[in-house]
Amino acid sequence: MEEQPHPSLSAYSRPTDSGWLRREIRYWLWDLVIALGLAMFIVVFLYQPVNVEGTSMAPTLSDQEHLFINKFIYHFEPIQRGDVVVFWYPLDPSKSFIKRVVGLPGETVAIRDGHVYVDGREMREPYVLPRYVSDGSYAPIIVPKGEYYVMGDHRDDSYDSRAFGPVPRRYIYGKAVFAYWPMARFGSIGDVAAESSK
Numbered sequence: 321m322e323e324q325p326h327p328s329l330s331a332y333s334r335p336t337d338s339g340w341l342r343r344e345i346r347y348w349l350w351d352l353v354i355a356l357g358l359a360m361f362i363v364v365f366l367y368q369p370v371n372v373e374g375t376s377m378a379p380t381l382s383d384q385e386h387l388f389i390n391k392f393i394y395h396f397e398p399i400q401r402g403d404v405v406v407f408w409y410p411l412d413p414s415k416s417f418i419k420r421v422v423g424l425p426g427e428t429v430a431i432r433d434g435h436v437y438v439d440g441r442e443m444r445e446p447y448v449l450p451r452y453v454s455d456g457s458y459a460p461i462i463v464p465k466g467e468y469y470v471m472g473d474h475r476d477d478s479y480d481s482r483a484f485g486p487v488p489r490r491y492i493y494g495k496a497v498f499a500y501w502p503m504a505r506f507g508s509i510g511d512v513a514a515e516s517s518k
Contacts, residue, residue, distance in 0.1 A: 399489070
C-alpha cells in the first residue's frame with residue numbers, strides 16, 4: 321500500500337489571515353475591557369478626581385488644578401501633620417475644602433504674629449512662602465480628641481481652622497496624592513511635614 325504523505329504541521333496550525341485577525345481583535349478588546357473595568361474600580365472606590373478652587377493652598381496647589389485624592393488611605397494609616405486633606409466643611413457639609421493638617425488631636429496650637437506653635441514649639445513650615453505668611457495672632461486652642469487643626473499654605477488668603485475651628489475626623493474623606501492637570505503640575509503631591517524649630 322502506498323503511504324500517503326503527511327500534511328505539514330504548519331498546514332494544520334497556521335490559521336487563515338482573517339481568522340487570526342479576528343482572534344487577535346477579540347483578545348485585544350477583552351484586555352481593554354478588563355483594563356477599563358479596573359481603572360473604573362480604582363477611580364470609583366479608591367481614588368477620586370477633585371478640582372482645586374481658589375488660592376488658599378498656593379504654592380503647593382494652584383487654582384483650577386486637578387488632583388486625585390486617595391479615599392481609603394486613612395482606613396489603613398493615621399492622619400499625620402503635613403498631610404493635605406480634603407474634608408466636608410463642618411459648618412456646611414455640602415461644601416468641601418482642601419487644607420493642610422497642622423495640629424493633631426490633643427495638641428495645643430497657637431499662632432503668634434503668623435508663626436505657628438504646637439505644644440509651645442514653633443513649627444518650621446517649608447511649604448509656606450514668606451510672602452504668604454499672615455501676621456495675625458490667635459489664642460492657644462487644645463485640639464479636641466478625634467479632630468484636626470487645618471490651615472491653607474497661603475496663610476494670608478485662607479479660610480481655615482483659625483476661623484471655623486478644628487475639623488472632626490468623620491468629615492475628612494481623602495488625602496491629596498497626585499496632580500494630573502495642568503501638565504506642568506503633573507506629579508505626586510509629596511508629604512512635607514512641619515517640624516519644630518531647633
